[in-house]
Amino acid sequence: RPLLEEALAKRWPVALTYGLTEATSQVATAPPDEVRRKPGTVGRPLPGVEVAIREPDAEGVGEILVRGPTVALLPPAPPGEPGVRLAPSGWLHTGDLGRRDGDGDLWITGRASLRIVSGGVTLEPGEVEAVLLRHPAVRDVVVMGVPDESWGERVVAVVVPADPEAPPSPEEILDFARGHLSAAKRPRELRIRSELPRNANGKVDRGRL
Structure with a gap:
């Protein structure tokens, strides 16, 4: 986008x-x-x-x-x-x-196949990604579900900062998410990466995250 x-x-x-x-x-x-x-x-x-x-x-x-x-x-x-x-x-x-x-x-x-079911709520990763990309400190992001004993799946966001020398803190991005997403759709964990791994077709290789 x-x-x-x-x-x-x-x-x-x-x-x-x-x-x-x-x-x-x-x-x-x-x-x-x-x-x-x-x-x-x-x-x-x-x-x-x-x-x-x-x-x-x-x-x-x-x-x-x-x-x-x-x-x-x-x-x-x-x-x-x-x-x-x-x-x-x-x-x-x-x-x-x-x-x-x-x-x-x-x-x-x-x-x-990428839909996330967390706490009985089904959500689309793309919707959460679109919101996080609106933060000026975010250059790229992927959202995925990881197994969780309490929630079934836990929403995790992997963020590439716009400025690698001054990356945002996870708390800053999570606070931004609280202001733009319902509780069920907010990431419960945020990870900072320098780049997202991609396959030959340019798609994010989620298996390597």
Whole structure:
């Protein structure tokens, strides 16, 4: 999100897309004018492509399903299979989470496999990360759940400081979180790192944290 904000501030034309290999790469696209009007949306589905939200919660967030001529003919997988799978109905279960707004635009909120259940409350790491990134002393952050005997999972934030020579204290970031997140969504632990480990695709390698 900070990179998008920088690009928009410099008036660079940016188009945001959402897709996956099993759907021939592209599912939805937001052209530059749409991105400027609604930063963060990936736009509406391409012509002929259907998008549905499976089991949406109170905020309309659920698993993104895709159906259409661009979906690969995968062998149908049992309902309990993790990851991307094709249902007998032809809907591709992406394992991604998102919602659609009143205009029909799609917003990506995270991965179902990364959801954290802490004290009986389900939360999206991306929502917590977006809040912590608003702190001026935070350059990068990842939020994850770690096993906890009392809570099931404990919310942990790993922060990369904007200024390595003057990193914020964990207490400073946690105080910021208290002012912007409900008690159930606040990190219970904060770790400072110089960098976040990433894989070849540029995604955070949570297994190395």
